[in-house]
Amino acid sequence: MRSSVGTPWRTGNMDGSRVALVVANDQYDDPGLRRLVAPAQDAAALAEVLADPSVGGFEVQVLHNESAQEIRFAVEDFFADRAPEDLLLLHFSCHGLKNSAGELFLAVADTKPTRLASTALAADFVNRQMADSRAQRIALFLDCCYGGAFPRGMVVRASGEAQVRDAFVGQEEVGGGRGRVVVTASSAMEYAFEGGQLATDAATPTPSVFTSAVVDGLTTGEADRDGDGWVGLTELVGFVTDRVHRVTPNQNPQMWTFGSQGELLIARSRVRRITPTPLAPALLEAMESPLPAARFGVVDYLRERLDGDDLGQAYAAWQALHRMVTDDSRKVSEAAGEAIASAVPRVTPGEVALGEELPTVELQVSGPPIARTAVASPGAAWVRVEQDGTTIRVSADPAAPGNHESSLIVAGPTGECTVPVHLTLPTTEPPPPQPEPDLAPTPNPQPEPAAASKAAPRTEPERAPAAASTTAPVAEPATVSQPEPETAAASEAASVAEPVAASPAPVAQMEPEQTTKRVAPTPPSVQAGAGFVPPWWAVAVLALGGVALVLLNWPGPQSSQYLWTHSDTGWWVYRSWGDPAILASVGAVVACLVARWSGVIALGVIAGFALSVLEDGVVILGGGISGDETAPWALSTVVTAAMLAVLLIVLRPISRRYWPVWPPAAVLVVAGGVLILVSALTKHPDGYSWFTVTKLALLEPIVAAGLAWLAVAATDKRSRSWLGAAVTTYAVMSCISVIPALTQGNSPSAFITAILGNVLIVAGVLSRGVRLQSRP
Incomplete structure (x- = not known):
C-alpha cells in the first residue's frame, strides 16, 4: 500500500529536493517470522514529521507490507535520476535477517527465511543503489530487529554478527565529494526493543524506542543541541542514543x-533555544545604584538590548528586567x-475562524526579534499548524459537523x-424520505351503472383520508429534523458567536466572499497573562482598602457585636474571627502583599474577596438587617466598590464575551447557581428560610453564576486567570x-x-481550563 505526503522543500542554504522513502513491514506470510508491532506506527509517525513543512519538509513516500519485488523497484526508483544537490533519506522498519555467510537481509511481507536471496531485500542491493545515485547527500536509517520469543530486557544476537559497516563498506569507494550516512537502531544488529519488551500481543501499538526518539527529537526540536535552528544528523543520532539508553540501556x-x-x-x-550572554x-x-534615575536609565538601556537582533543579549536583558520589576521606585518598576x-509575542489576527469557505488562515507573529522566535502549538488534535518563521498557517483536520472550539x-x-x-462545519441533514405512491384501488372490470352511481357518494369522502395519507410523507422531513436539537443549537451559537469587529490586518490572496469578520487582535498587555505585573499604585490602593476592611470588620470582644440580625425571625449572627467579612478582609490584605509576584492570580483573589464583602453589604443593608452595624457595613460596601473599580482599571477587560460556552461547563455553572438558589429558599426547622429574611438572598446565586459564566466564556489568558481565581475565592x-445554617439553624439541607x-x-470553571490545554 503506497501513500505520499508532503512537498519538496527548498531553502537558500539547502538547495535541492528533499525526498524520503519509508519502508515498514509488520505482516509476514511466513509463520516463522513474528508479527512486528512497531513498524506500522513507525511509518505513520516518521512520515508525518518528515513531511511537516515546518520541520522536515520532505516529499515522503511510504511502503507498507509490500512484496520484495515491489520494494526493490521502489528503492531503485528512489535513487535513480537524482540531482547532485538532492537530499535523500531512506528508512527501514522491519526484521533484520542474515544468511549462513553473515550477509544482512531485510525481511519483507513475502520473505521466506530459507530463501533470503530471492524473497528478501539484500543490504548489498541497497548498497549498490546508493553508490550509483548522483545525489551527494544520502542518509539510511535501519530500525531492524530479530524475531523470536525472548525474556524481557535480554539482548539477542545471532550466532556470528551481521555487521552493518561490512554490508555498506562499498560506500567508502564513492568519490565526487558525495557523503553517505548509515544509522542503525543497534550495534552489530542487536535486538531493537519495542518499549523494552516484546510486543507480540500489544493492544495499543506504539513506535519502537529508536524511531520514537527520532520522531520526538525532530518534532520538539530538542535534537538541535547547538541551538542554531537546524537539526543535523550527528545531533540527531546523539539525541536518539541518549533517549534510547534511558529506556533500554x-x-x-x-x-x-x-x-x-x-x-x-x-x-x-521548531524550538530555538536561546542562551543569554553576560x-x-x-x-x-x-x-544596584542607590539613585533611581540611574536605575531608570538602566531600564531604558535594557529595553534597547531587548529589541535588538542579538538574541543572547536580548534574553539576558529580559531576565535583568524581571529583576527590576520589584524595584522600590514606582517609575523604574513600571518601566x-x-x-x-512589549517583548511578548503578538499574533495578527487575534482570532481564527475556520469553515468550508475559509479552510486555512494565515497569521503573523510580530514583536522584537526574540519574540518572533515563538513557536505555535495546537490546542486540539483537529487543529493543524504549519509554521515557517513568523508565518503560521492554521487549518483543520476533518471533524464532526457543528461548532468546535480550541486555541493556538x-x-x-x-x-x-x-x-x-x-x-x-455545516450539518448535513438526511434527505427526506420519498413519498409512497398512491395506489388507487383496482376498479371492477365491468361495473354496473347503478352500482357506480351508488358508490360515488361513498367514494368522495374516502378520497380525503387518501389525500391526507399521500401528503403525510411530504411533511415528514420537518418531523425528522426535530430530534436534532444539537444542530439548531450549534447554528444558533455560530450566529451569536460571529465576531463583530473587523481585523486590522490585511487578508492576502482571498476572494471577497471568503473574507470573514474578525475580532481585533488582543493587546500584549492582555495576552501576557503570565508576565503581567500590577503597578505599585494599584497594589498600594488595594492594600489600603484591605486594611480599612480589617479595621471596619474587627470582631472585638466575644459576642459583643451582631454581624447581622433580623427581629421578625429572630435570626442573628455574631461577629467573630470566623465570619466571612473579617476573613475576606484579611485575605485581601495577604493577596495584596503577593500581587507584585503573583500577577493576575492575586488580583483575581482580591476581586473574589472584595466581591464577597460587597455582596454581603448590599444584602444586609438592603434587607435592613444590619442592626447596630449599619455604619461598618456601609463603609465596607464603599471600600470594596472602590477596590473593584481599581481592579477593573488595572486589568482593563477589553471584551465582554458571553457566548459560545462549552456546554459541559455551562451545565455545571447553571446547576450550581440553581442549587445555591435552592439553599436560599430551603426552610429551616423554625419555618423560615434565608429568602424569608431578605429577598436580596437571590443576589448570591446570580453573582456566583454570572461571574462563573464570564470565566468559562473568556478567551484571552488574562481574563480566564483572574476570573477563575475570583470565582474560586467567592x-x-x-x-x-x-x-x-448548619451550626445555628440546624438545617443540613440548606x-x-x-x-x-x-x-x-x-x-x-476548572473544566474550561482542562478543555483548552493542549501543550505537551
Missing part, C-alpha cells in the same frame, strides 16, 4: 559515515514591566499568547457564610445544597 544506536563532509541538515528546529559589568553595577510586556498557543522565551480557534467565602452549588460552579 543495552541497545546502542550506531552511525557510520562514508565520505561525508560537513553536516547533513535533516530538519528545522551583560556588561558596568551595567550590572548600575542596576521594567512595560518593557517586559504561541510560546517563546519571553512569554506566550493564546489565539482562539473556531471551526464551523465560592470559598460563600461556603463559609453558610456554616451558620448547608449541603449551598456547598454542592459552589462546588459545581468551581468545577465548571
Whole structure:
C-alpha cells in the first residue's frame, strides 16, 4: 500500500529536493517470522514529521507490507535520476535477517527465511543503489530487529554478527565529494526493543524506542543541541542514543559515515533555544545604584538590548528586567514591566475562524526579534499548524459537523499568547424520505351503472383520508429534523458567536466572499497573562482598602457585636474571627502583599474577596438587617466598590464575551447557581428560610453564576486567570457564610445544597481550563 505526503522543500542554504522513502513491514506470510508491532506506527509517525513543512519538509513516500519485488523497484526508483544537490533519506522498519555467510537481509511481507536471496531485500542491493545515485547527500536509517520469543530486557544476537559497516563498506569507494550516512537502531544488529519488551500481543501499538526518539527529537526540536535552528544528523543520532539508553540501556544506536563532509541538515528546529550572554559589568553595577534615575536609565538601556537582533543579549536583558520589576521606585518598576510586556509575542489576527469557505488562515507573529522566535502549538488534535518563521498557517483536520472550539498557543522565551480557534462545519441533514405512491384501488372490470352511481357518494369522502395519507410523507422531513436539537443549537451559537469587529490586518490572496469578520487582535498587555505585573499604585490602593476592611470588620470582644440580625425571625449572627467579612478582609490584605509576584492570580483573589464583602453589604443593608452595624457595613460596601473599580482599571477587560460556552461547563455553572438558589429558599426547622429574611438572598446565586459564566466564556489568558481565581475565592467565602445554617439553624439541607452549588460552579470553571490545554 503506497501513500505520499508532503512537498519538496527548498531553502537558500539547502538547495535541492528533499525526498524520503519509508519502508515498514509488520505482516509476514511466513509463520516463522513474528508479527512486528512497531513498524506500522513507525511509518505513520516518521512520515508525518518528515513531511511537516515546518520541520522536515520532505516529499515522503511510504511502503507498507509490500512484496520484495515491489520494494526493490521502489528503492531503485528512489535513487535513480537524482540531482547532485538532492537530499535523500531512506528508512527501514522491519526484521533484520542474515544468511549462513553473515550477509544482512531485510525481511519483507513475502520473505521466506530459507530463501533470503530471492524473497528478501539484500543490504548489498541497497548498497549498490546508493553508490550509483548522483545525489551527494544520502542518509539510511535501519530500525531492524530479530524475531523470536525472548525474556524481557535480554539482548539477542545471532550466532556470528551481521555487521552493518561490512554490508555498506562499498560506500567508502564513492568519490565526487558525495557523503553517505548509515544509522542503525543497534550495534552489530542487536535486538531493537519495542518499549523494552516484546510486543507480540500489544493492544495499543506504539513506535519502537529508536524511531520514537527520532520522531520526538525532530518534532520538539530538542535534537538541535547547538541551538542554531537546524537539526543535523550527528545531533540527531546523539539525541536518539541518549533517549534510547534511558529506556533500554543495552541497545546502542550506531552511525557510520562514508565520505561525508560537513553536516547533513535533516530538519528545522521548531524550538530555538536561546542562551543569554553576560551583560556588561558596568551595567550590572548600575542596576544596584542607590539613585533611581540611574536605575531608570538602566531600564531604558535594557529595553534597547531587548529589541535588538542579538538574541543572547536580548534574553539576558529580559531576565535583568524581571529583576527590576520589584524595584522600590514606582517609575523604574513600571518601566521594567512595560518593557517586559512589549517583548511578548503578538499574533495578527487575534482570532481564527475556520469553515468550508475559509479552510486555512494565515497569521503573523510580530514583536522584537526574540519574540518572533515563538513557536505555535495546537490546542486540539483537529487543529493543524504549519509554521515557517513568523508565518503560521492554521487549518483543520476533518471533524464532526457543528461548532468546535480550541486555541493556538504561541510560546517563546519571553512569554506566550493564546489565539482562539473556531471551526464551523455545516450539518448535513438526511434527505427526506420519498413519498409512497398512491395506489388507487383496482376498479371492477365491468361495473354496473347503478352500482357506480351508488358508490360515488361513498367514494368522495374516502378520497380525503387518501389525500391526507399521500401528503403525510411530504411533511415528514420537518418531523425528522426535530430530534436534532444539537444542530439548531450549534447554528444558533455560530450566529451569536460571529465576531463583530473587523481585523486590522490585511487578508492576502482571498476572494471577497471568503473574507470573514474578525475580532481585533488582543493587546500584549492582555495576552501576557503570565508576565503581567500590577503597578505599585494599584497594589498600594488595594492594600489600603484591605486594611480599612480589617479595621471596619474587627470582631472585638466575644459576642459583643451582631454581624447581622433580623427581629421578625429572630435570626442573628455574631461577629467573630470566623465570619466571612473579617476573613475576606484579611485575605485581601495577604493577596495584596503577593500581587507584585503573583500577577493576575492575586488580583483575581482580591476581586473574589472584595466581591464577597460587597455582596454581603448590599444584602444586609438592603434587607435592613444590619442592626447596630449599619455604619461598618456601609463603609465596607464603599471600600470594596472602590477596590473593584481599581481592579477593573488595572486589568482593563477589553471584551465582554458571553457566548459560545462549552456546554459541559455551562451545565455545571447553571446547576450550581440553581442549587445555591435552592439553599436560599430551603426552610429551616423554625419555618423560615434565608429568602424569608431578605429577598436580596437571590443576589448570591446570580453573582456566583454570572461571574462563573464570564470565566468559562473568556478567551484571552488574562481574563480566564483572574476570573477563575475570583470565582474560586467567592465560592470559598460563600461556603463559609453558610456554616451558620448548619451550626445555628440546624438545617443540613440548606448547608449541603449551598456547598454542592459552589462546588459545581468551581468545577465548571476548572473544566474550561482542562478543555483548552493542549501543550505537551
